[in-house]
Amino acid sequence: MIKENLKNITLNIEKLAKAYASNHKVELLAVSKYTDMDSIKEAFACGQVRFGENKIQDLRLKALKLPSAKWHMIGHLQTNKINAMLELHSEVGLELFESLDSLKLARLLQKHLESKNETLNCLLQVNSAKEESKSGFLEEELLEAYELITRECKNLNVLGLMCIGAHVSDTSVIEKSFKITKDLFDKIGGLSVLSMGMSSDYELAIANGSSLVRIGSAIFKN
Numbered sequence: 001m002i003k004e005n006l007k008n009i010t011l012n013i014e015k016l017a018k019a020y021a022s023n024h025k026v027e028l029l030a031v032s033k034y035t036d037m038d039s040i041k042e043a044f045a046c047g048q049v050r051f052g053e054n055k056i057q058d059l060r061l062k063a064l065k066l067p068s069a070k071w072h073m074i075g076h077l078q079t080n081k082i083n084a085m086l087e088l089h090s091e092v093g094l095e096l097f098e099s100l101d102s103l104k105l106a107r108l109l110q111k112h113l114e115s116k117n118e119t120l121n122c123l124l125q126v127n128s129a130k131e132e133s134k135s136g137f138l139e140e141e142l143l144e145a146y147e148l149i150t151r152e153c154k155n156l157n158v159l160g161l162m163c164i165g166a167h168v169s170d171t172s173v174i175e176k177s178f179k180i181t182k183d184l185f186d187k188i189g190g191l192s193v194l195s196m197g198m199s200s201d202y203e204l205a206i207a208n209g210s211s212l213v214r215i216g217s218a219i220f221k222n
């Protein structure tokens with residue numbers, strides 16, 4: 001089933017990316033937080049190379065078992081878990097920390113990275129749906145935060161933005177949260193990664209310019 005799901009989703013992503021713009025590319029991150037190592041290895045054997053986890057303990061367990069995959073951290077990072085993430089980064093080389101969601105966290109990460117003489121690729125998470133349950137910079141805070149982080153935190157490579165679509169059934173509301181994030185992405189300019197879209201809304205996200213979709217249940221469900 002994983003093989004078939006991956007094939008269908010990959011083809012669909014290619015088609016949607018082309019419909020967005022002829023030279024547009026969209027990467028697929030397989031979100032493995034609800035699945036076990038056997039399923040992850042099965043997906044890897046099918047050619048899926050990028051995997052994401054939202055808890056640092058799980059990311060650590062899984063990434064150490066499959067260090068040749070490209071791993072992303074996609075969940076809120078508590079400050080007491082910074083060391084754990086950066087240790088793992090030293091061991092396996094995280095491809096991307098997608099959920100940098102506060103100035104405080106950025107400054108703490110910078111301090112640790114500087115002392116280790118290492119860099120970390122990251123995305124700024126935008127709470128474009130303005131949902132209290134979500135972390136991230138608000139639309140009106142984002143540009144200033146980007147300026148400050150790129151100026152002060154030289155060991156963080158800010159490659160782009162990430163958002164989670166509004167948690168509602170009204171697609172126009174979900175689309176608005178994507179459009180807000182895309183507008184910020186364009187305003188900053190020169191960024192390379194726009195991470196938007198999950199199993200239920202990745203088609204809409206790609207239609208709004210996403211370059212990285214994070215899909216879990218649609219790949220790993222039976």
Ligand SMILES: *Cc1c(COP(=O)(O)O)cnc(C)c1O
Nearest residue numbers: 031054074198199214215216217
């Ligand atoms: C779980 C999760 C996903 C994937 O969700 P699905 O609905 O299973 O595709 C994507 N992004 C984040 C940040 C997540 O926590």
